Amino acid sequence: MKLNNISERLIIKYFEGQATEKEARLISDWLDQDKSNKQFFAALKKAHLEIEANAVENDSDTELAFKRFLNHVDKNEKQKDTDRKKKNASLRNTVLRYAAIFIIIFSVGIICYFLGHNISPGAERGFCELNVPYGSRSMVILPDSSKIWLNAGSKIKYSRNFNLSCREVFLEGEAYFEIKKSRHSFVVYTSHLDIRVMGTAFNVKSYPDEDNIETTLVEGNILIESKKSAKPVYLKPREKLTYHKPDARTKVTCLKKENEEEQSVHSAPAEKTQTLTPRREIHIKKNVNTEEYTSWKDGTLIFNKEPLESLARKLERKYDITFSFEDEKLKSYSYSGTLRDFPLEQVLKALELTSPVKYSINEKTVKLYFNKDFKPLKLLSK
Amino acid sequence: MDKEEKHIVKGIKQGDKEVFRKLFDIYYQRLFLYARSYVENADTAKDIVQDLFINMWEKRKNLFINSSLSSYFFRAVHNRSIQFLRHKKVISEFRENHILKLKEAEILYSTSSDYIFSEVQLNEISNILDQTNSSLPEKTREVFRLSRAEGKSYHDIARTLNINIKTVEYHITKALKIFHDALKDFFI
Numbered sequence: 216m217k218l219n220n221i222s223e224r225l226i227i228k229y230f231e232g233q234a235t236e237k238e239a240r241l242i243s244d245w246l247d248q249d250k251s252n253k254q255f256f257a258a259l260k261k262a263h264l265e266i267e268a269n270a271v272e273n274d275s276d277t278e279l280a281f282k283r284f285l286n287h288v289d290k291n292e293k294q295k296d297t298d299r300k301k302k303n304a305s306l307r308n309t310v311l312r313y314a315a316i317f318i319i320i321f322s323v324g325i326i327c328y329f330l331g332h333n334i335s336p337g338a339e340r341g342f343c344e345l346n347v348p349y350g351s352r353s354m355v356i357l358p359d360s361s362k363i364w365l366n367a368g369s370k371i372k373y374s375r376n377f378n379l380s381c382r383e384v385f386l387e388g389e390a391y392f393e394i395k396k397s398r399h400s401f402v403v404y405t406s407h408l409d410i411r412v413m414g415t416a417f418n419v420k421s422y423p424d425e426d427n428i429e430t431t432l433v434e435g436n437i438l439i440e441s442k443k444s445a446k447p448v449y450l451k452p453r454e455k456l457t458y459h460k461p462d463a464r465t466k467v468t469c470l471k472k473e474n475e476e477e478q479s480v481h482s483a484p485a486e487k488t489q490t491l492t493p494r495r496e497i498h499i500k501k502n503v504n505t506e507e508y509t510s511w512k513d514g515t516l517i518f519n520k521e522p523l524e525s526l527a528r529k530l531e532r533k534y535d536i537t538f539s540f541e542d543e544k545l546k547s548y549s550y551s552g553t554l555r556d557f558p559l560e561q562v563l564k565a566l567e568l569t570s571p572v573k574y575s576i577n578e579k580t581v582k583l584y585f586n587k588d589f590k591p592l593k594l595l596s597k
Numbered sequence: 598m599d600k601e602e603k604h605i606v607k608g609i610k611q612g613d614k615e616v617f618r619k620l621f622d623i624y625y626q627r628l629f630l631y632a633r634s635y636v637e638n639a640d641t642a643k644d645i646v647q648d649l650f651i652n653m654w655e656k657r658k659n660l661f662i663n664s665s666l667s668s669y670f671f672r673a674v675h676n677r678s679i680q681f682l683r684h685k686k687v688i689s690e691f692r693e694n695h696i697l698k699l700k701e702a703e704i705l706y707s708t709s710s711d712y713i714f715s716e717v718q719l720n721e722i723s724n725i726l727d728q729t730n731s732s733l734p735e736k737t738r739e740v741f742r743l744s745r746a747e748g749k750s751y752h753d754i755a756r757t758l759n760i761n762i763k764t765v766e767y768h769i770t771k772a773l774k775i776f777h778d779a780l781k782d783f784f785i
Contacts, residue, residue, distance in 0.1 A: 227773045229697065232637060233751075233766060239693035246700060253704045258784035259777060260634075260701065266776045267630045269726040270745035276629070280643065281621040284650050285614065291655075343611075356612055358658065 226256065230263050344372045347388075350535030352512065357382075361401065364391040364512035367532035368422065389420040391512045394435075408458055411438040417450075418509045425528070428458040431508040441497070448497060455503045459496050514556040523548045523572075527583075534559045535579065542585040545572060602666050610657050617654065624667070628674050635678035635698060645677045675702060722783060729779040733772055740768035 222245065228234050229242055246252055347353045347365045354364045355371070359379050365371060369388025374381070382394075382401040394401045396414025403410040405421040408428055415435025421428040430439060432450045439456060440447045450456055507517040516533070518526055524546035527538040536559065540546055548570055554562055563574045563581065571589035575582045608616030625646060633642035649670070653660065662669045679702050682695070730738065743749045743757065744765075751769070755762040 223777075224770055224774060227770055227777065228766075229694075230634070231769065231773070234694060234697075236693040239697045243693065243697045243700060246697075246704065256701070257704050262777050262780040262784045263773070264627060264630055264634070265722050265780065265783075266726060266773065267745070268627045269723055270741070277621055277625045280625050280629075280647060281618060283647060284617065284621070284654075287647075287651055288614075288654050 223259070226259055227263070230260070341375045342372050343375055343377075344370065346370050348535070349532050352514070354512075357384075359395050359397065359401075361395045362393040366390065366420075366511050367535070386419060386421060388422050389418070389511070391418045391509050392416065407442055407460055409440045409442065411440065411447075412436075418505075420508075426460055428460065429455060429508070430458075431455040431503060431505055433505045433509060448499070450499070453502050453505055455500045455508065457498045457500070459498070461496065510553075516554040517552075518554075519551050520549045521551070522546060523550065523583075526550055530559075530562065537580050539580060539582050541582055545583055545585060548572070605666065606660070606662055609653065610660055612654070612657055617650070620666075621650070624670050628670055631671060632674050632678050635675075635702060636681055641681065642678075645674060645681065649673050649677060678702070718783070722780065725779050726776060729776055733775060737768045737772050737775075740765055741772040744769055 222242075225234065225238055226242060229239060234242070246256060345353065345355055345365065347367060347369050349368045351367055352365065354362060356362050357373070358377055359382060361382070363371060363384070366389035369386070369390055371387075371390060372385040373383065377383070379397055380399045382397070382399060383404065384402070385404045387406070390403075392401075392403065392412075393416045394412050394414050398413075400411050400413055403412075403419055405419065405428055406423065408421070408430070410417075410419060410430060412435065415437055416433040417435075417437055418431040418433070419429070430437070430450065432452050432454055434452050436452070437450050438447050439450060441458065443461070448456065504517075504519075507519055510517045511529075511533075516529060518529075524540075527540075530536070531538055550566075550570070552565075554565075559581075560576075563576075566572050566583075567574060567586070571586045573584040573586040575584070605616055605619070609620075628646045628649070629642050632645045633639055636642050636645065664672075679699070682698060682702075730741075733741065740754055740758070743754045744751070749757070751762050751765045754760075754765045758765075
C-alpha cells in the first residue's frame with residue numbers, strides 16, 4: 216500500500232511523541248496491513264534517529280556519560296583490591312605527604328596489538344603482546360586477575376591460552392606484578408632469568424639496553440632461576456636480586472661506597488673508583504626500601520644515591536627524550552630524592568639548582584653541560 | 598565483523614578503557630536517542646545505555662558477539678527498553694501509543710539487523726543533514742534549532758517566538774519531512 220503525504224507526516228508526528236491516541240491507532244492498523252508498510256516505517260525510523268543524532272550532537276553528554284561509566288568501573292575495581300591497598304596505604308601516604316607538591320596526571324598510552332593478526336611464523340601465533348612506548352605507563356589485568364604494571368619502553372607477551380593452570384609471561388623492560396594466588400605457579404621469563412612465583416607482589420627490571428636485571432620482592436616468596444646455572448635462588452620479602460648479564464657491555468663497575476646521609480636532591484660527585492674486580496653474577500641486597508623500586512607504577516621516581524647516568528636513563532623512558540652528556544664527569548654525580556609526575560622542565564630545573572649541571576632542550580634531546588659557576592644552595596646546610 | 602571491529606572487541610575483552618571511550622564516542626548519543634524513543638524519558642534512557650556499558654565491562658571476558666557491533670548494541674538497547682516498557686505496561690494504562698511503541702520495536706527488530714552505518718557513511722549523512730539544515734526556511738530552522746539543540750518544549754518555543762503552538766508543530770514536522778526526504782536514498 217502506497218503511503219500518502221499525510222500519513223508520512225503522521226508518522227513523523229508520532230516519532231515526535233505528538234500523536235493522539237486515535238492517530239496512534241491509525242498507524243498501528245496501517246502497519247498491520249502490509250509488510251512493505253513496515254519496511255517503510257523502519258526506514259523512516261532509522262532516518263529519524265540519524266536526524267536526531269545529528270541535531271542534538273552533544274559531546275558534553277557523551278563526556279558525562281563516559282565519566283559516569285569510569286567512576287562506576289573504577290569504584291568496583293578499587294573495592295576488589297581494597298585489602299591490598301590497605302596494606303600499602305600508610306607507606307604510600309607518607310610518601311605522598313612529603314613529595315606531592317603537584318600531581319600531574321600523566322597520559323597513559325597503550326599500544327596493544329596481537330601478533331596473531333600479523334603475518335608471523337606459526338610459533339608466534341596465539342600470543343597477546345602489550346607494548347608500552349617511551350613516555351607512558353600501562354596496566355594490564357590478566358585472565359587470572361593478576362595485575363601487571365608496565366613501565367615506559369616495556370613489552371609483555373603471553374599466550375592466548377593463558378589460564379589459571381598455565382600462567383606464563385615474557386617480559387622485556389620493567390614491570391610490577393601483583394600475582395593472584397593459585398596452586399599453579401606463575402612464571403615470568405626474561406632474557407636471562409626465569410622467575411617462578413605462586414602469589415605475590417614483586418618488581419622486575421630487565422631492559423635489553425641495561426647490564427643488570429633486577430628483581431625486588433614486596434611480599435610472598437619467589438624462586439629465580441638463571442638460564443645458565445641450575446641452582447635456583449629464593450628471595451624473601453624486602454630483598455632485591457641483581458643479576459649482572461654475562462654479555463654486558465661493562466664487565467666491571469663498582470661504585471664507591473656512598474655517603475650514608477639522606478638528603479633531598481642532594482648531589483655530590485661520587486669519586487670514580489672503578490676497580491678491576493669482576494662483579495659477581497648474582498647479588499642479593501637485604502632490607503631494601505621496596506617503594507624505591509616499585510613507586511614508578513604510581514608515577515613517582517624514588518632514587519637513592521643514584522648516578523646521573525642511570526637517573527637520566529629513567530627520565531629518558533619516562534619523558535620519551537634523549538640525554539646527551541657534554542661532559543663525561545656529570546655521569547657519576549649522584550642524586551637522592553623523590554620525583555612525582557612533574558613536567559620535564561621542572562625536573563631539569565631541580566637538577567640545575569642542586570648540582571653543577573646546566574641543560575638545554577632541543578626537541579626531544581636534552582644536552583647536559585658542566586656548570587662551573589654553580590653555587591650550592593645554602594638551604595640544606597648541615 | 599571487519600578487522601577494525603574485531604580489534605575493538607579484543608580491546609573490550611582486555612578491559613582497555615580507551616576502547617570503551619571510543620565506543621562511547623561512536624554509539625552513546627545514538628543509543629541514548631534510540632532508548633529515549635521507546636521509554637520517552639531521558640533519565641531512564643540514560644540509565645539503560647549506561648547499564649548496558651557497565652554490563653559489557655563486567656562481563657567482558659565472556660563477551661560473545663557474532664554480529665556487527667552496532668547491531669549488537671542496538672539489539673541490547675532494544676531488549677532493555679522493551680523490558681522496561683513491558684514492566685511499565687503492567688502498571689500503566691493500556692494505551693494506543695503504547696501498543697504502537699511495542700509494535701514499532703518489533704518491526705525494527707525484524708526488518709533490520711543493522712541500524713548504524715560505517716564511519717564514511719555517517720560522515721556523508723552528517724554532511725547531507727548540515728546542507729539540508731542550511732537550506733531550511735529561516736523560521737523553520739530557528740524553531741527546529743530551539744527544539745533540538747536547546748531541547749525546548751513546543752510550549753516554550755511558542756512562548757519565546759510568540760507564535761501558536763500549532764505553528765511550532767508545523768515547523769518541526771516540516772523540517773523533519775525535509776530531512777527525511779534528503780535521507781531517503783540511505784534508508785529506502
